[in-house]
Amino acid sequence: MEYKKHILDFKVVQNQHLGMNYSLLMLKPFEGEVPPSAPGQFAQVLVPNSKRTFLRRPISICNIDRDNNQLWLLVRRAGEGTAALCDLHEGDTLNVMLPLGHGFTLHRDDAMLLVGGGVGVAPLLMLGKELKEQGMQPQFLLGARTKADLLLLDQFSTLGKVHITTDDGSTGVHGVVTKHPVLTSDNIAHIACCGPMPMMRAVAALARQQGIDCEVSLENLMACGMGACLCCVEDTADAGNVCVCTEGPVFNINRLKWQI
C-alpha cells in the first residue's frame, strides 16, 4: 500500500529532552490530520533554525498518536542540523514531508523480534504498536551503551516483552545485542532491525547464519528523500543501485550485498 506524500507545517507541542543527546519532538499539524504512514517510513524535516543546514534531515517516524493528532520524531544530536532540531522550542514551526519510503513487513504471527539500538529504536515503537493493535505479540531487543541511553523504555514495555543489553552491563545482558540469547531462541522467525551500522551488520550476520528472516533499516546519506536525486543508493543483488529513500529504507538482508 502506497501512502500519499504530504508537506505540512507542524507546531512543536512538546520537545522532551531524553538525556543530553536525544529529543522526542511531539508535533501537531497546523491543519488537518497527521498523514497515514506505515511503520519504518520516514519524514524529511526542514531545519528552520540552523545557519549551516541546507538540506532536509531524514528522521524515522517514531509514532503517530492518533488520539492527540501528534507525530513523534526521535532525534539524536549528531551534527548541526539535528542539534538545531533538538534545540527547538515549544510553539516553533517545523516543515515536514511525510511519509516517505517503504517500511517493515508486518508478519502475522508472534515470532517477530524487533531489534533496536540508540536512536534506531524510533521506528520500532510504531512497528510494535501496529503489531500489537493487530493482535500480535512482538518482542523487543534493545541495546544501548548504558542504562541511561535506553530510550522510550516505558513505551516499549506496554507493547510486549522487552529484552535489554548494555555495553557496560549497567542493566540487562552485558554486551552487544547479538550476545542476547533471545536472538537465537527457537520462537523467533522474523527480525526487524534498526540501529547503528555495526549492530545491523552483526544482527544480519547472525540472522543469515540462523536462517532467520531479517529486515534492516538503512541510513544512507540522502538529499531529496523521494527518489529524484539518486544519491542514497545501495547496491542490491537483484537490481544494482537502488534508492534507499524509495525502495527502502527497510530492506530484507537477502537483497543487500553486505559481506556478512
Add this chain to the structure above:
Amino acid sequence: MEYKKHILDFKVVQNQHLGMNYSLLMLKPFEGEVPPSAPGQFAQVLVPNSKRTFLRRPISICNIDRDNNQLWLLVRRAGEGTAALCDLHEGDTLNVMLPLGHGFTLHRDDAMLLVGGGVGVAPLLMLGKELKEQGMQPQFLLGARTKADLLLLDQFSTLGKVHITTDDGSTGVHGVVTKHPVLTSDNIAHIACCGPMPMMRAVAALARQQGIDCEVSLENLMACGMGACLCCVEDTADAGNVCVCTEGPVFNINRLKWQI
C-alpha cells in the same frame, strides 16, 4: 577617546516586541561588564538562528543600562537576519562585537536637538542620556509614520523635551520632521540625526541652509564593521572614500558630498 573592541556572548534577558516590526533586545554579558561605549557607536551581531544570514548585522547601541549591566539593541524587522533577531527567545545566546566606529559629538551646551526617525531613534536614546548625565538639556524631535510607530517615547520623555511629527498626523505635527518648527528655532545650534536616508538628507539640507551644525549616522552596507573589508565606503570631501564603520557611522554633513 577610543574604546577597546570586544567580542562577547550575551544572554537575551528580555525581548520586548514593540509593535509588529521592532524588538528591543535587552542583553546581559555571560561574563563581565558591557564594554564602555560612546553614543552613536554600534555593535556587530552574529545572527544565530537564520538559515540565510552569513554576515554579522550592524545594530546601533541603543542604551547601556549600567545598573543592570545590560546592553539594549533596538532591531527593526527588515530582512531575514533582523527578523531572526526579532524572533529570539529569552535565554538565547547572542554573540556581539562592540563598540565599533565613532559616535556623535557631545556638545557642552543646551542647544542640541536630537532628530530621529523609525529605528534610527536607537542611538539618540544613549546620546540623550549621556547629555543629560553631563548636565545638558537635550531636545528630541522624533518622526514616525503613525503614532504606533513612535518608539521608546517613555524613555525619551525622561531625558528632555520631545517634539513629534507623524506622517499621518495621528499625533504631533502632521508631516515629516523638517515640517516641525523646532528645527528652525533660534536656540538650536547642533543637530544629531539618525533615521531613514530621505529624512537625513532633508534634515541635512535644512541644517546647511540654516547654518546649523549637523551630524548624521550612516547605514552603508558593511561586511566586517571594523575597517578591514573597505566595503562600506562613503565618498568624503576631505579624504575620498572612507569606511563608514571606522570613520563613521556618524559624520558631520560638511564632510559628505551629498547633493543637498
Add this chain to the structure above:
Amino acid sequence: MADLSVQIGNLKLKNPVMTASGTFGYGEEFADLIDLNQLGGIIVKGTTRMPRQGNPYPRMVETPSGMLNAVGLQNKGVDHFVEHIYLRIKDLDTAIIVNVSGSTVDDYVAVCERLNPLDKVAAVEINISCPNVKQGGMTFGTTCAGAQSVVSACRKAYDGTMIVKLTPNVTDVTEIARAVQDAGADALSLTNTFLGMAIDVERQVPCLSTITGGLSGPCIRPIAVRMVWQVAKTVNIPVIGLGGIMNGRDAVEFMLAGATAVQIGTANFVDPQATVKAIHYINDYLNRHGLDSATQLIGALKT
C-alpha cells in the same frame, strides 16, 4: 493575470519555470505534491544510449548552501525511456524535454536519433557538461571544438528544438556559447554544476566515492547569474538560466540578467513545491511591477 508564456526556439512554454535534469526524476516522484501540468517544462534525467549504474555510494555531501553530487548519470538507457517512461509521462500538459548524455559523439547521436520520432518530446537538452563521468560529459563542454563536435552531430540527428547545456568550469563561457550557437543549437542552458570536492577530515578521505563531484545550490548562484548575463549579451538564441534558484525571486534575477526561462534544480530537494511557488511569484511580480508579460523581464536589468 499576466501572460507568463515564453518562447524557446520553436517551443512555446506556458511559463518560464522548468525543472533541471537529474533533480526531478521523471516528474512522477513529485505528483503527490504538485500539479505537474502547471510547470513550464520538465527536463527529465540524463539519458544515455545504454543503461548506466552510475557511481558507487557515497554520491552526495552537503556543503555550505549547497551540495556536491557524483551520481554519474545512473539511468536505464534510452530504450527503457522510450518504451516505458515516455508512455507514462507523454500526456502531461507540460513540455517534456529529455537531457541527452554520452561518452562519445556517437552515443549522443544514437540517443538523439532514438528520440527524434517522439511527438511528445518537446525538445532535447544536450548535456556537454556533466562533471561526474570519466569520459565525455564535461570534457566536450570545455573547448569550442569539443562542444561543436557534439552539437553539430546532434543537430543532424535531431529535428526539433535542441538546447545545449553548458558547463561553468571554463575561463570564458561566452566563447563556448558562441561556438555552440554556430553549431546549430536553438537555445543554451547554463550553468551545469561546478567541479568541487569535500573531505571528511577526521577520516582523511574524500566525501564522495569519485573524489570530485558537481557543486550545486544557492552557493553558486552569483557565478551562474554572472555567466547568464555574459552569455545573453553575446548570443542571439535564448538562454535558459539555472544554478541555485531556490524561489521566484531567484528566477526573476536570472531573467533580468537575460534568461528567457529558468530551471529549478537542487531546490526541489529542499522544497519539492519550489517550482509552482516560483510560478506564482513571477505572476505576482509582474502584477506588482505593472508588467503584462514575462518576456518583459528578459534582460531588463538596468546597468
Add this chain to the structure above:
Amino acid sequence: MADLSVQIGNLKLKNPVMTASGTFGYGEEFADLIDLNQLGGIIVKGTTRMPRQGNPYPRMVETPSGMLNAVGLQNKGVDHFVEHIYLRIKDLDTAIIVNVSGSTVDDYVAVCERLNPLDKVAAVEINISCPNVKQGGMTFGTTCAGAQSVVSACRKAYDGTMIVKLTPNVTDVTEIARAVQDAGADALSLTNTFLGMAIDVERQVPCLSTITGGLSGPCIRPIAVRMVWQVAKTVNIPVIGLGGIMNGRDAVEFMLAGATAVQIGTANFVDPQATVKAIHYINDYLNRHGLDSATQLIGALKT
C-alpha cells in the same frame, strides 16, 4: 604541543594560518581582539604603485554562505605603505607578506622593487587574479602567457620569497599553475575570488556599482579545495590554500588536499578571532590524531 611550523620557499612560518589579503587590513584593526604575534603570517591589503580610490559604493552584497565584493584595490599606494604602515607593523612577530597588484607589468615591477629592500617584508604575493579592476588583475591570471609575463618580470625585481595568487576563473588551473612555477614563483596561493553577480530584483539594478564582483566565503570552498588538490598534485612548489575557510576544520581540509599553509579571509568578517581559533584547532587535531607536525597533514588525503 605539536610542531605547527611549515615552510614556504625559504620562509618558515610558525604555523600554517595566515590572513588573506584585503580581509584583515594591516592587522592593526584586529589587535584589540587577537594577539597578532600568534599568526603564521599577515598578508596585507593589495598594494599598488599609485594610490587608488577603489570602486564606488555599493561594493558589497551578502549571498548564500558568502559575499560579493567590488572594492577595487583601494589603497594608499606603495610609498605610503613603505613610509608609514611598514614602520608601524614591521616589528610584529609574524610573517608580513605584501600583496602586490597592478594594471601593467611595469606597475607590478615597480611595487616589487620598492618592497625588495625591506628586511621585515617576509614575502610578496603577486596578485594576478583580482576580478575588480578594469585593467590587469585577473586578465593576467587567466592565460599562461599573461601570468608568465607578470611573474617573470617580478622575479627579476624581487629577491625574496615570491608567492603568486591564482584565479579560479579558468578552465584548467593546473596549466596556469605550471606556467607560474616555470616563471619562477616560490609558491602559489589559490584561490582568489570567483567572478559573480547579484541583482536587486525589485529595483532591477545590479547590487554592485561595478555589476560584477568577487565571490568569497564558504559557498565556494568545495571548488577551491578541488583546485588546491589538482594543483598540489601538479607542481613541486608549496601551495597555500584559501577560499571559504571558516575554521580549523576547513583549514585542515585544505592541508589534506595538498596545501602547505592556508589563508583565512572572509571568515575574519564574521569572526575576527577565526585565525587564532583555527591555530588552536590544528594543534588539537594533530594531538588527537597522534601526529607531531603540521607538515604531516600536507596532502595526507587517502584516495
